[in-house]
Every structure is written in C-alpha cells, then in structure tokens.
Amino acid sequence: MRIGELSRLSGVTVPTIKYYLREGLLPSGERTSPNQAQYGEVHLQRLKLVRAMLDVGKLSVTAAREVLAAIDSPGSALHGVLGVAQSAITPRVAASDDDNWKAAEDLVTGLVAEKGWHVKPTNPAWQAVIQIMATSRDLGQDDLAALLGDYADAAERLAAAELAAIGRRSDVDSQVESAVLGTVLGDPLMAAVRQLAREDASYRSMVGEA
Amino acid sequence: MRIGELSRLSGVTVPTIKYYLREGLLPSGERTSPNQAQYGEVHLQRLKLVRAMLDVGKLSVTAAREVLAAIDSPGSALHGVLGVAQSAITPRVAASDDDNWKAAEDLVTGLVAEKGWHVKPTNPAWQAVIQIMATSRDLGQDDLAALLGDYADAAERLAAAELAAIGRRSDVDSQVESAVLGTVLGDPLMAAVRQLAREDASYRSMVGEA
Numbered sequence: 103m104r105i106g107e108l109s110r111l112s113g114v115t116v117p118t119i120k121y122y123l124r125e126g127l128l129p130s131g132e133r134t135s136p137n138q139a140q141y142g143e144v145h146l147q148r149l150k151l152v153r154a155m156l157d158v159g160k161l162s163v164t165a166a167r168e169v170l171a172a173i174d175s176p177g178s179a180l181h182g183v184l185g186v187a188q189s190a191i192t193p194r195v196a197a198s199d200d201d202n203w204k205a206a207e208d209l210v211t212g213l214v215a216e217k218g219w220h221v222k223p224t225n226p227a228w229q230a231v232i233q234i235m236a237t238s239r240d241l242g243q244d245d246l247a248a249l250l251g252d253y254a255d256a257a258e259r260l261a262a263a264e265l266a267a268i269g270r271r272s273d274v275d276s277q278v279e280s281a282v283l284g285t286v287l288g289d290p291l292m293a294a295v296r297q298l299a300r301e302d303a304s305y306r307s308m309v310g311e312a
Numbered sequence: 313m314r315i316g317e318l319s320r321l322s323g324v325t326v327p328t329i330k331y332y333l334r335e336g337l338l339p340s341g342e343r344t345s346p347n348q349a350q351y352g353e354v355h356l357q358r359l360k361l362v363r364a365m366l367d368v369g370k371l372s373v374t375a376a377r378e379v380l381a382a383i384d385s386p387g388s389a390l391h392g393v394l395g396v397a398q399s400a401i402t403p404r405v406a407a408s409d410d411d412n413w414k415a416a417e418d419l420v421t422g423l424v425a426e427k428g429w430h431v432k433p434t435n436p437a438w439q440a441v442i443q444i445m446a447t448s449r450d451l452g453q454d455d456l457a458a459l460l461g462d463y464a465d466a467a468e469r470l471a472a473a474e475l476a477a478i479g480r481r482s483d484v485d486s487q488v489e490s491a492v493l494g495t496v497l498g499d500p501l502m503a504a505v506r507q508l509a510r511e512d513a514s515y516r517s518m519v520g521e522a
Contacts, residue, residue, distance in 0.1 A: 147451075147452075150450055150451050151451060153447075154447045154448075154450075154451060158443060158444055158447045181514045181515065181517075181518045184510065184511075184514050185511065185514075188507045188510065188511070192503075192504065192507060214508065217512075219508055219509065219511075219512035220511070220512050220515040220516070221508045221511045221512055221515075222511070225507065225508065225511055226507075227504040227505070227507035227508050227511075228508070230500065230503075230504035230507075231501065231504045231505060231508070233368060234368055234497050234500055234501045234504065235501075237363075237364045237368045237497060238364075238493060238497055240360055240364075241357075241360050241361060241364060241489075241493065242357075243489065243490055243493050245474075245477040245478070245481075245490045245493070245494065246493065246494065246497060246498065246501065248477055249470070249473055249474060249477060249494075250501075250505075252469065252470055252473045253470065253501060253502055253505045254505055254509065256466040256469060256470055256502070257502065257505040257506040257508070257509035257510075258509045258512075258513075259462065259466060260459070260462055260463065260466055260506060260509070261506065261509040261510045261512070261513035262513055263459055263462045264455075264459060264510070264513070265510075265513045265514065265517055267455040267458055267459060268455070269517070271455075279451075279453065280453055280455045283448060283451065283453050283455070283456065284455065284456065284459075285507075285510070287444050287447060287448055287456060288456065288506070289499075289502075289503040289506070290440065290444055291441065291444045291445075291456065291460075291463060292463055292466070292467065292499075292502055292503070292506070293402075293440075293499040293502070293503075294402065294437040294440035294441045294444065295437070295441060295460075295463045295464055295467040296467040296470060296471065296498070296499070296502070297398045297402060297435065297436075297437035297440075297495075298424065298429055298431045298435065298437050298438070298441070298467070299429065299464065299467035299468045299470070299471040300394065300398065300467075300471045300474070300475075300495070301394075301395065301398070301429075301430070301431045301432070301435055301437075302427075302429035302430050302431055302468075302471070303468075303471035303472055303474070303475045304391045304394050304395075304475065305391065305430040305431075306430065307391075307475055307479070308391045
C-alpha cells in the first residue's frame, strides 16, 4: 500500500508517519519510484506499536527507538529484551550523597535482600526507588516507607502472573512483544486501576464501610 | 529568612523559586521592603512538596497547582482532596467509538461491577484504563486483558494498606499530604518496584527456578 493508505488504516497522519520514518521508529517502505514507496502489514503493525509506546506509554522517541532496536535484534532472548525495554523506560536518576539518600538506599537494599530478588546493580530502577524513598523522607512522610513491603508483594505477584502469560505464547517474537507491552502499557494501567481502587477505598472509609 | 537562604536550605535555585512564586506554586513571602520578602518554614516545606510533584511525580505545573489548591482549601475533606489530586494527575483521554474501544469499555465496566467498586463515572481513570485496554486489543495482544483481574486485586490491596496508613495520622493536614504523596509518588514507586520484581522473575525463569 501507499503511504496515504497506511495513514488511513492506522489513523496516523502522513506527516507523522514521515517523522517516524526519519526518526527510525518505522522501517522504510519498498521504494517503487524516486518519490514513492510501498508499505505492508508489518508497517501497519509497527505503527500501532509506536503509537502505543509514545501516546499511551508516554515514552520519549529515544526510548521508543531503543525498545524497538531490542525487539528487532536477531535472536533476541527474552531476558535481554526485557532488560533493555525496562532500562529504556526508566528515567535516569543521579545518586546523591545526603543522609536521606543513604537511608533510602539502605531501605531499598534491605528490601531486595529480604525478598531474595536477583537484580543487577545496573538496573536503573534501583535509583528510581531510592530517589522516591529519599524524597518521601525529605518531606517528613514515612507512610511510603511503611508501605514498601506491600508494594514489593504486589509487584512480585504481578511479575509472576505476567511471566506466566508470556510463557503461554509459543513464538519468541510474540513473547517479546507481550513483555514489552506489559512494561510500556502495564505501568500506566496500574496507575489508572489504582485510582479506581483508591476512590472505592476512600468512599467506603467515608461512609464507614471500611 | 531571605530568598537566598530559602534557596540554600532547599537546594532550589533563586530563579526557580521566583518562577514557582509567579506560577502560584509557592505562596508569597512577607514583604519587608519593596524589594525584599521574608520566608519561613512553611515555604521550605512547600518547596520540597513542589519539587516532589514536579521532579519525581512528573506532574505538570498546572496539575501541581490544582493539587496544591485542593490541599489548601479550608476544611478539605480527605475524600474530596484525594479526588482532586487523582483527577489532576490523570491525563485526560478522549473516548473513541470504534469496536476496540467499545469492547475495552465493556471489559472495564465488567471489572468494576465484579469488584463492587464505588467509582464515579467522572473519574478520569476509567477512560485511562479503557484506552490502555483498547490499545492492547488493537495490537492483537490479549495478555493485559487476561491480567486485568490481577492488576485490580493488587490495586485493591494497596489502596486498603494506603488508607489504613493515612488513617493512623492524627491531623487532617497530615492525612491529606500523605494521601497526595501516595498518589504522586506512589505511581512511579510502583513502576520502579515492578521493574525490580520483573528482573527477578525473568532471571528465575531463565535459570529454570520459576
């Protein structure tokens, strides 16, 4: 199909498709003349994935490009792709050397040890968790620290369920896509579902049902 | 204290503090001369909260201002402030009328009914959940739909734990701040903790421990 048809089917405007092509988020079409290229089902599917990453997952173009490169690298093993995808979507945080940071670091290290989690020190999520706990401490609020174990339990259960769902897929490409979407769409999904659950919990507490 | 001291104690530059003052994120100091104002402990604490919302929670200035206004409104009841805070941080999503959207809407309505959750139709999280499920469907991936119940269970447990922690605080102001931080910092915290849990689950599955 031509770019106009790709635009119609995907609901993405032609200038935006051209932007994705320039940014390397979408592979080039097959050139049929100097000014024309043909696109196929693979482009349509990729375009949907790009929109999911940018619009719903709120990834930056750079992060989306890294995730796609990991998906496309030949012979991608699931563990490796997952690592790249997660690393790409986690904002980098610089460590600090103040007391709140150190206390938060101890708290997170203690949690990981207690759970017996195998996580590399290079996983950027370490620093992200530490930053949030340090911020909470700096504000004199210790509720998040008290709830950290509940967060870890919930995260562990979800990770096991996710991995089981991924394992039920037969081919590696489909496993990789499921794992990436679980990360890219799974975080905003959890945030939104929590809002519904919070409204319910807050309502019940207000009416004395809690 | 003068603005320079406020800057030193908070680690926020003077131009940034002036920007927050202009944007209404920080209340004015007490004017002691045409070019000078005095700031107090309340400004320092508010500055930390603003940084937490913008830098860690990734809220927009507009969303942060709405949350602060809710916190500051006299006689704020917890349920109301929570609603405003959640509403401010949830991106608005326009409904669509395609088949995937309708199917996703049925799925989410069914979930809320099954859980017996009391949530108003105006909670923007409804649309956010529907958008994510519709996107996942559009990509031909049904793993997220299969996991939606696990997400809801996890969210429900966390909401109950959060609310219990909030209830242990004696004064309303402190309850409100805890509830707001649970929302603003709690979502990125969950995302980061999930990344650690996913790396562990993926590692165990790779080495055959799962």
